[in-house]
Amino acid sequence: MRLHVEGLTYSYGEKDAVDQVSLQVERGEFVGLIGPNGSGKSTVLKNIYRGLTPDRGSIKLDGENLLTMPYKKSALKMAVVGQENEVPFDFLVEEIVAMGRSPHKKLFDIDNVHDKEIVHHALEHMGMAHMAKRSYLNLSGGEKQRVLIARAIAQESDFLILDEPTNHLDISYQMQIFDFIKRLNVTVLSAIHDLNLAALYCDRLYVLKNGKIVLQGTPEEVLTAEHIYEVYGVKSSVSIHPVTGKLAITYLPEALQNIA
Numbered sequence: 001m002r003l004h005v006e007g008l009t010y011s012y013g014e015k016d017a018v019d020q021v022s023l024q025v026e027r028g029e030f031v032g033l034i035g036p037n038g039s040g041k042s043t044v045l046k047n048i049y050r051g052l053t054p055d056r057g058s059i060k061l062d063g064e065n066l067l068t069m070p071y072k073k074s075a076l077k078m079a080v081v082g083q084e085n086e087v088p089f090d091f092l093v094e095e096i097v098a099m100g101r102s103p104h105k106k107l108f109d110i111d112n113v114h115d116k117e118i119v120h121h122a123l124e125h126m127g128m129a130h131m132a133k134r135s136y137l138n139l140s141g142g143e144k145q146r147v148l149i150a151r152a153i154a155q156e157s158d159f160l161i162l163d164e165p166t167n168h169l170d171i172s173y174q175m176q177i178f179d180f181i182k183r184l185n186v187t188v189l190s191a192i193h194d195l196n197l198a199a200l201y202c203d204r205l206y207v208l209k210n211g212k213i214v215l216q217g218t219p220e221e222v223l224t225a226e227h228i229y230e231v232y233g234v235k236s237s238v239s240i241h242p243v244t245g246k247l248a249i250t251y252l253p254e255a256l257q258n259i260a
């Protein structure tokens with residue numbers, strides 16, 4: 001699965017929330033979208049997963065225009081874990097995950113044994129199998145997030161779009177989910193706030209600021225102390241971690257900034 005976005009522009013009102021954004025995700029890549037609050041990450045992702053329609057620009061999946069693709073076909077190609085995790089009605093956890101199977105089915109098809117196995121395994125992977133019969137609305141934020149990730153896994157598409165997938169999760173599930181997604185060997189585009197997680201898991205990064213891509217490259221190219229200060233206004237110390245071999249970013253409180 002290859003994604004090509006060219007000149008994507010979108011405004012909610014007068015000001016462009018996303019301005020001429022171009023990005024590519026090649027097959028098998030794990031690409032991160034980072035940037036400060038309000039920089040446009042979710043808006044870019046929503047335009048890609050068809051929650052919003054671009055004002056201008058083109059979005060292609062494997063060379064095919066996504067904006068005119070039948071919805072069912074695009075749902076077979078990409079699965080989404082969005083930021084808002086509320087559902088309008090009360091469903092059981094297993095029913096929410098089973099919704100991931102719907103692009104694979106015809107209108108009146110019911111779930112077969114194969115679907116049920118996929119749903120069960122997806123829940124198991126997220127450590128939620130024991131909650132399959134629980135009501136979704138009564139779960140904690142982190143548990144809801146794990147159910148929605150299980151739903152995306154059950155969809156079995158080879159392109160995942162994630163909007164801050166771990167923002168409700170404690171550190172063990174944050175690591176577990178990124179490790180798991182990495183093992184799936186699918187193509188991933190994910191908004192990520194935590195720069196250390198972005199450095200650990202992403203092959204390439206795009207940095208958004210005020211709706212524009214201001215930097216792109218490998219984590220090593222993008223996540224320098226200078227760039228972090230330019231984009232976030234925060235002083236940091238960036239080194240290569242001796243165990244992971246990846247970048248490790250330490251943010252410096254005011255009292256320590258003069259020694260960095």
Ligand SMILES: Nc1ncnc2c1ncn2[C@@H]1O[C@H](COP(=O)(O)OP(=O)(O)OP(=O)(O)O)[C@@H](O)[C@H]1O
Pocket residue numbers: 012013017035036037038039040041042043044
């Ligand atoms: N539904 C909306 N109506 C009007 N403006 C919106 C709407 N959603 C987002 N915006 C504005 O668009 C801009 C980009 O928002 P967006 O949610 O894409 O940023 P983000 O980078 O995902 O932020 P965060 O890191 O806080 O989640 C912001 O200025 C935001 O206030």
